[in-house]
């Protein structure tokens with residue numbers, strides 16, 4: 001009988017994409033995917049080791065699943081699998097039946113067959129220097145945006161980050177293979193693609209770099225919007241800013257992780273740029289394209305960060321005026337260099353205080369920037385035919401990735417409409433169709 005699999009995804013967009021790959025691999029190998037956990041014979045948790053409390057959350061979920069349905073087979077995929085390896089299978093009181101790391105998903109059908117046949121725990125957490133899954137077509141959710149992983153792994157070894165250990169070294173897909181995928185997505189009705197990589201500007205395939213790839217994707221007939229995430233500030237290319245400015249279908253939006261604004265902390269994080277270099281990059285981007293929206297990630301309370309050093313981060317936030325920022329408290333990730341070398345010595349109270357203060361500053365900036373758009377005309381790509389608050393409203397995004405709420409008329413998902421902005425909060429704009 002066909003076994004039904006339920007997949008639950010945690011963490012970043014790369015994991016969302018990987019779950020789409022896993023679904024495709026399994027359905028090609030006589031397994032069925034179910035969106036209903038209670039109907040599943042096998043539950044897979046595609047895990048993340050980046051965020052706080054990630055491990056505990058997964059252990060609790062495993063207990064919960066087993067309590068609900070004792071005969072469910074449970075597998076751990078993703079970063080936790082490569083981070084903890086067979087320790088996960090051996091962990092007392094934790095009933096995990098199989099684990100597979102991010103480079104082992106093609107072996108899942110074999111692992112599952114062996115598990116079903118023998119009842120013995122199975123694992124494959126090998127990291128590959130070559131696996132890019134370019135021969136697998138992900139089983140995507142309908143919508144207007146398709147995620148495309150253009151590369152896998154990371155060579156940067158930021159000291160707080162586990163990704164280079166859990167996802168291995170950088171490998172890039174062939175650009176022509178990516179272009180074919182984009183052409184197919186356009187045929188299927190997708191309007192937007194988001195190119196994914198841990199550090200997209202390290203993309204390299206023979207003589208093709210990331211700017212070449214974006215240009216090739218932009219040349220695909222019918223693709224309306226192109227986004228990408230995330231670049232690294234250490235080597236962001238000027239020619240890419242110019243290309244984005246010249247091409248209408250490449251969105252004027254960059255998510256550029258700052259992480260910290262102080263040179264000593266940046267050095268301890270192994271980010272390999274200074275505060276001034278980051279500010280110079282922003283100046284360069286804005287001198288070429290003043291419309292470019294900038295968002296960022298920031299970690300507060302990295303080991304030994306002083307109040308004075310935190311003030312440097314505030315200073316960058318105030319000078320740059322990011323459109324939005326994801327601000328996190330530092331917390332140790334097992335097996336990272338920071339966890340092994342630097343005691344987590346900034347108190348929880350101090351971290352909380354810093355996060356509140358920086359969020360207040362950023363919220364004010366985001367509101368000010370959104371309010372400045374009142375009265376302007378924006379082109380909005382419709383993404384949802386309802387909002388969290390109302391069935392009578394729809395929502396979409398501007399080229400700069402701002403959410404705009406509109407009254408419902410007869411628009412459809414994927415339509416582009418011009419609207420006048422009539423209201424703003426720090427997170428969303430309100431518009432009326434012109």
Ligand code: SF4
Pocket residue numbers: 154155156157158161162163164198199232
């Ligand atoms: S660039 Fe740094 S933070 Fe990003 S995935 Fe690589 S090591 Fe992690």
